[in-house]
Amino acid sequence: MEVLGILIPISLGLGLLGLGAFWWTLKKGMYDDPEGDSRRILRKDYDDHPKP
């Protein structure tokens, strides 16, 4: 059962990491144009020179 002492902090840490990532995407406005982004990914002109 000692392994719990390691696993629980790890799982909580991963959860927090996920939350942090979500917070970052939210701040960067990545949910502003979901439909457009889903189409843009299919375009070639973003492959080499991604637009800001």
Next chain:
Amino acid sequence: MSDTLHAPPASACPACAAGVAALDRVQTPPEDARLVLSVPDAHCAACIATIENDLERMPGVQSVRLNLTMRRVSVQADPGTSAQDVIDRLQRLGYDAHELDPGTLSMTETDRQGRDLLMRLGVAGFAMMNIMLLSVAVWSGATDATRDLFHLISALIAIPTIAFSGQPFFRSAGRALRAGRLNMDGPIALALVLTVAISLYETTRSGEHAYFEAAVMLNFFLLAGRYLDFRARAAARSAAQELAALEVPRAIRLEARREVTVPVADLAVGDLVLVRPGGRVPVDGVVTAGRSEIDRSLLTGETLPAFAGDGTLLSAGEVNLTGPLTVRVTAAGKDSSLHRMADLVAHAEAARTRYTTLAERAARAYAPTIPLLSLGAFVVWMYISGGDLRLSVNIAVATLIITCPCALGLAVPAVVTAASGRLFRKGLLIKDGTALERLAEVDTVVFDKTGTLTLGTPEPTNPDDHPEAARRVALALASASSHPLAQALARALQDRGIDPATLDAVQEVPGYGVEGQWQGQRVRLGRAAWVGAEAGDTTAACLAMGDQPRAFTFADRLRPGAEEVVAALKAQGKQVCLISGDVPAAVQAMAARLGIDDWQAEALPQDKAARIDALHAAGHRVLMVGDGLNDTVALTAAHVSISPATALDAARTASDIVLLGRDLAPIADALRMGKLSTRRIRENFWQSGIYNLIFVPVALLGLCTPLWAAAVMSLSSITVALNALRLK
């Protein structure tokens, strides 16, 4: 699309354009213009490529980004690049566009609220996953110290989460309670707080059941519903912002031989105002100098331009067509006809009873039952168990969790979001969240004529009936004028590949027409009386050339989809009426063409509203479709209203739904979608009701474990959401 007939663009200063080109992308100048335009027709990856690549090549433009979700393109450009240039460019690509005000669209209060809600939703989601991980361990048999430890860790995650993510519910419940009401958030807040409190108590007493995951899950699903609801409302709000017209109400006042641009509000009775050709008359007044023709269609629905000369009375909102006019103000501000119209609208708005939505009706019936039921469970179990407080509170909390309207909170927003998304893709912008439900009840559809069923642009009907020489002369004369009839004629003749005749001494006589010399004889194109012809009852421009005058007749161009939409509405069993301010002959012709039996002509704004009130009184539910200032009162009085994006801002503000494209056909879809979504909402209510009916007795009997609560909650929420997605 590219054959769109549009009014000539306001000429951009050529010097500016040259200057911009010369500047040629120097490092970002400090005050560059950000233009935001609505492009309702953009819909695919190819559209992104076409629009962005083309606009980026435009001189003065630095960056372009098309937002496909909002159907908006934002352009970063040098100052001096006018929105009109971008609109023209898009027009040539085949996209209709209209300018939006970037000031009101930039990071507003609504955006902040949306991100705030999304953040709370995210926190609740991640907390839910982590707690569920621990709970699964408990459910699958962790005991004693391990279980207590897991409960404790769950508590450490759940308490801050509820404190943060539950705030929208706590605040709303607090507000309602202070006002002495009980809304749906009351029981929700109670359930959240009680569940966490009792679970914490159980944890400290190393009890078997803790409901932390249920509390966080409840919070998560309810927030999801709240967020969807917010999105629908935000879309409505931004629609209203979007449509706030950019036309700043200004007027040119003549002061001692000087022209001063002043806000319309500063004008006083007796002031002299200059109205340039193409400009809108800002106030009520009487013409003191100049001759022109004025377009009254937005006010009265008349398609024929009226003559204006010395002494003609003008009303605010009319458009000056050919010559400059000097107008003496007779009524400004509160007394003007525009303002009287606004008063009528306000009056109609006050008379409109607030619509009670299905969700509100359900909540009103349901909100008090939840605390009552759990209180009942508590009292009965206290009696049965002979005063076992811990057991009774546990059962009461389980009942509270099961009855909490998780699915109910999602039932309406999920459907409304799905439906308005579908309609948006078809080119309809829902401004009011309740509009869909109201659409479902509609049985009568009333159309306006000019600008709604028609595009409000004239089209020559008989250019082929005239001899070649007459057509060549007519083209040459028509090209010299900016009058809408002349332009329509010139365009039609050019399309037929006719070369203009060579004329001398061409001049426009404002208010009458154009004249010139052709092979030594005088030729005129213009009003019937002026060229010496008999005035007919159809819109016509007459050509005087030698022996006898010839008449080029015009008809208003039918909006695409008008015939289909009337046919579709009739097929759906709706009653269709046409009410217009235009003359009977024109209205009758239109009604006959579209197969509408019930029509009314020469209707004043009050008449239109009275007709709609009469229909309401007879028990009908009316959908009004209109665009003009003369329709605003009727739009407000109707049960639901739709206006095209080209409508006057007052009309768009008064209506619930805005048609973004030029095509009218989506109106029939909107009605169908309204019916369908109301049905889905009812189904969702039934579904969540059935879940409750089955599981409330289980909870009341004290058999409900945290596992049961979690399973029921997620199952009912997911079925409700899936049902909403079935909307086609």
